Amino acid sequence: MPIRNAHAVWNGTLREGSGTMKLGSGMFEGPFTFASRFESAQGTNPEELLGAAHAGCFSMFLAAQLTKAGFPPQRIETTARVHLGDGPTINLIELDTTATVPNVDEAKFLELVDVSKKGCPVSKALASVEIKVNAKLVR
Numbered sequence: 786m787p788i789r790n791a792h793a794v795w796n797g798t799l800r801e802g803s804g805t806m807k808l809g810s811g812m813f814e815g816p817f818t819f820a821s822r823f824e825s826a827q828g829t830n831p832e833e834l835l836g837a838a839h840a841g842c843f844s845m846f847l848a849a850q851l852t853k854a855g856f857p858p859q860r861i862e863t864t865a866r867v868h869l870g871d872g873p874t875i876n877l878i879e880l881d882t883t884a885t886v887p888n889v890d891e892a893k894f895l896e897l898v899d900v901s902k903k904g905c906p907v908s909k910a911l912a913s914v915e916i917k918v919n920a921k922l923v924r
Contacts, residue, residue, distance in 0.1 A: 791808055792807045793806045815829035835865075835875070836865035836866065840865040840880065842905045843905045844862070845905075846905035847882065856887070863881065866878070880902070880918045884920070884923065889922070895920060898918055901918075
C-alpha cells in the first residue's frame, strides 16, 4: 500500500502568524490562519481537511460494503461536519450521507452504514472522537 504525504508550514506566532497546507499529490494547497481555524475568516483549516478525508473514506468504504453484499451503489454523497470544542479538541464528527442504491432495503442499507462508520480507515484513526452518521437511502 502506498504511503501518502502532506506538508504544512507555519510562520510566526499563533494569533498573528499564517501558514499553508499542501497535499503531496499537489492537487491542493491552501492558506490557513488562526482566524480561518478558530473564527470565520477566509482560508482553510486542519478540521476542514480532516472532514473531507473522512467523507471520502466513508463513502468509498460504504460503496465497497454495498457492492460486496450484492448491491452496487450508483452514487454516495457524504458531507462531514467536524466540531472543534474546548481544548481545542475535535469532539464530534457528523457524517450526512445520501446514497442511491438499487434493490437494497432500508435495514440492510443501515446495517452496512454502521459497518462503514466503524470500519473505514479514517474512522478507525479517529477512534477517540464521537462519530454520528445520518444516512438516507434514495431510490
